[in-house]
Amino acid sequence: MGSVIIxxxxxxxxxxxxxxxxxxxxxxxxxxxVPRTGIHTRHIAVHETxxxxxxxxxxxxxxxxxxxxxxxGAAIDPASIDLIICPTLTxxxxxxxxxxxxxxxxxxxxxxxxxxxxxxxxxxxxxxxADMLLYASAADRxxxxxxxxPPRRNPLRRILVVASERLSRxxxxxxxxxxxxxxxxxxAVVMEWQDDDEGMLSSYMENTDDTDRTLLCESMFCDRPxxxxxxxxxxxxxxxxxxxxxxxxMAGQAVFKFATSAMMRCIxxxxxxxxxxxDDVALFTPHQANERIIRYAAKKMGxxxxxxxxxxxxxxxxxxxSALIALNEALVEGKLQRGDIACMAGFGGGxxxxxxxxxx
Numbered sequence: 487m488g489s490v491i492i493x494x495x496x497x498x499x500x501x502x503x504x505x506x507x508x509x510x511x512x513x514x515x516x517x518x519x520v521p522r523t524g525i526h527t528r529h530i531a532v533h534e535t536x537x538x539x540x541x542x543x544x545x546x547x548x549x550x551x552x553x554x555x556x557x558x559g560a561a562i563d564p565a566s567i568d569l570i571i572c573p574t575l576t577x578x579x580x581x582x583x584x585x586x587x588x589x590x591x592x593x594x595x596x597x598x599x600x601x602x603x604x605x606x607x608x609x610x611x612x613x614x615x616a617d618m619l620l621y622a623s624a625a626d627r628x629x630x631x632x633x634x635x636p637p638r639r640n641p642l643r644r645i646l647v648v649a650s651e652r653l654s655r656x657x658x659x660x661x662x663x664x665x666x667x668x669x670x671x672x673x674a675v676v677m678e679w680q681d682d683d684e685g686m687l688s689s690y691m692e693n694t695d696d697t698d699r700t701l702l703c704e705s706m707f708c709d710r711p712x713x714x715x716x717x718x719x720x721x722x723x724x725x726x727x728x729x730x731x732x733x734x735x736m737a738g739q740a741v742f743k744f745a746t747s748a749m750m751r752c753i754x755x756x757x758x759x760x761x762x763x764x765d766d767v768a769l770f771t772p773h774q775a776n777e778r779i780i781r782y783a784a785k786k787m788g789x790x791x792x793x794x795x796x797x798x799x800x801x802x803x804x805x806x807x808s809a810l811i812a813l814n815e816a817l818v819e820g821k822l823q824r825g826d827i828a829c830m831a832g833f834g835g836g837x838x839x840x841x842x843x844x845x846x
Contacts, residue, residue: 487624487679487680487681487682487683487684488617488621488679488680488683488684488685488686488687489616489617489620489621489677489678489679489685489686489844490557490677490678490679490680490683490684490685490686490845491557491613491675491676491677491685491844491846492556492557492558492562492676492677492678493547493548493549493554493555493556493557493562493674493675493676494546494547494554494555494673494674494675494676494810494813494814494817494818495542495543495544495545495546495547495548495551495553495554495555495673495674495675495814496543496546496553496554496671496672496673496674496807496810496811496814496815497538497539497540497542497543497546497650497671497672497673498529498539498669498670498671498801498811499529499530499531499532499533499534499539499670499671500529500532500533500534501529501530501531501532502527502528502529502530503527503528503529503530503669504516504526504527505519505520505525505526505527505666508665508666511659511660511665512659512660512661512662512665512666513662514662514666519666522776522778523666523667523776523777523778523798524776524777524778524796524798524799525666525667525777525798525799525802526799526800527799527800527802528668528669528670528800528801528802529669529670529671529801529802530654530669530670531652531654531670534652534670535578535652536574536576536577536578536584536587536650536651536652536672537578537584537587537588537591537650539650539651539652539670539671539672540572540574540584540587540588540591540648540649540650540672540674541588541591541592542672543648543650543671543672543673543674543807544570544588544592544646544648544672544674545592546674547562547646547648547674547675547676548561548562548563548564548567548592548646548676549561549562550562550564550592553818554814554818555814555817555818557824557846562644562676564592564593564594564595565593565594565595565596566596566643566644567594567596567597567644567645567646567676568596568597568598568640568641568642568643568644568645569597569598569599569616569619569640569642569644569645569646570585570586570588570589570594570597570598570599570600570645570646570647570648571585571599571600571601571602571612571615571616571645571646571647571648572584572585572588572599572600572601572602572612572647572648572649572650573601573602573603573604573608573609573611573612573647573649573806573807574601574602574603574608574649574650574651574806575603575605575651575653575656575703575805575806576650576651576652576653576655576656577601583599583600583601584601584650585599585600585601585648586599588648588650594646597646598640602615602806604806604834604836604838605701605805605806605834605835605836605838606773606775606803606805606806606808606832606833606834606835606838607691607773607806607832607833607834607836607838607839607840608649608805608806608807608832608834609649609673609773609806609807609808609809609810609830609832610689610691610752610809610830610831610832610840610841610842611691611806611832611838611840612647612649612806613647613675613677613686613689613830613842613844614686614689614691614840614842616645616647616677617677617685617686617689617842618689619642619645620642620643620645620677620678620679621679622639623637623639623640623641623642623643623679624679624681626638626639626641627641642679643678643679644676644677644678644679645676645677646674646675646676646677647674647675647676647677647810648672648673648674649672649673649674649805649806649807649810650671650672650807651670651671651672651804651805651806651807652670653668653669653670653734653803653804653805654668654669654670656668656703656732656733656734657733657734658733658734661733663736663738664733664734664735664736667775667776667802667803668734668802668803668804668805669801669802669803669804670804671801671804671807671811672804672807672811673804673807673808673809673810673811673812673813673814674810674814675810675813683845684845685844685845686842686843686844687760687762687827687843687844687845688756688757688759688760688842688843689756689759689840689841689842689843690752690755690756690759690840690841690842691752691838691839691840692748692752692838692839692840693836693837693838693839694744694748694836694837694839695837696835696836696837698737698740699735699737700736700737700740700741700744700837701734701735701736701737701741701834701835701836701837702734702735702736702835703732703733703734703735703835704730704731704732705730705732706730706732707730708730710730741775742776742778742779744833744837745775745776745779745833746779746782746783746786748833748837748839749772749773749779749783749831749833749839749841750783750786750787751839752831752833752839752840752841753770753783753787753829753831753841755841756829756831756840756841756842756843757829757843759843760843762827762843764787764788764789764793766827767793767827767828767829767843768821768822768823768826768827768828769793769794769795769816769821769822769826769828769829770789770793770794770795770828770829770830770831771794771795771809771812771813771816771828771829771830771831772794772795772809772812772830772831772832773803773808773809773831773832773833773834774796774797774798774801774802774803774804774808774809774811774812775798775803775808775833775834776798776803777796777798777799780794780796780798795812795813795815795816795821796812797811797812797815805834806832806834809830809831809832813828813830816828817846822846823846824846825845825846826845826846827843827844827845827846828843828844828845828846829841829842829843830842830844
């Protein structure tokens with residue numbers, strides 16, 4: 487028994503931005519970008535909101551719109567979703583949550599909703615949290631049945647995990663080091679508890695203190711004034727120096743070093759917990775931060791690149807949605823078949839990292 491992925495979907499904005507177009511606004515070229523990142527194009531949400539992208543990905547995962555993947559071919563009723571988890575750095579509003587806005591749009595009238603902030607690890611944190619909640623709910627239902635009482639917690643049987651991001655709103659478009667990397671989009675999976683199938687086999691999550699602030703994006707309201715006097719002159723001077731930088735900042739070399747080690751460490755730990763090896767995995771669907779990171783990890787793991795889904799060439803880095811989009815493309819393209827084992831890995835700001843292993 488376990489948490490089984492029964493639906494998958496993605497959504498990308500209509501506007502495609504090429505490397506040559508970026509070269510018109512910053513000092514860069516296609517020849518400079520591709521060897522360093524593997525990115526040729528990315529999608530930018532000019533008109534789409536986070537709700538637009540997340541809802542479209544969710545509806546495709548539910549089989550309510552074309553372009554998704556369904557495990558058993560039957561469309562899923564939005565009203566059957568018990569919980570929506572939305573990993574996102576760029577919600578449309580502080581509240582309602584992005585998950586609640588998506589719930590309203592897709593008609594998931596029975597779903598409880600909340601957002602997660604775990605940067606590019608949202609793919610793993612979201613699916614792993616869904617798995618743990620489904621597992622706990624199944625245990626609660628079994629205990630309630632044995633004791634002849636109602637369940638003591640919300641019964642959960644289906645959870646929608648939908649990561650929706652518009653990183654274009656956090657990027658400083660004058661900074662070449664970051665603006666070339668990121669794109670917008672959404673990825674989603676529907677997870678269902680099944681008594682006769684194992685689904686999620688293992689997961690591993692970790693946090694490392696980012697004391698050097700290698701990945702940072704401050705809140706838009708961090709230095710908003712309040713109507714109270716400073717206690718003393720020293721406090722007033724400190725307050726006067728506070729400035730909010732609303733753009734994403736990244737120390738590239740430090741991030742590369744962290745990402746490569748974290749990706750392999752998390753994959754190894756998740757596979758060990760599942761009692762599996764690299765040879766058991768049909769396809770790895772890692773976070774799409776940089777193709778060089780994926781190639782470096784593949785080389786260290788002694789595996790060919792064919793064992794890794796690469797989508798960054800046409801999507802860029804879409805934070806927590808990246809690996810979910812990569813998974814969807816692998817499923818739609820038939821690279822994963824029923825019964826195959828896949829491994830998803832994520833790493834990002836926090837510093838956060840994790841991996842999960844599941845059977846399709």
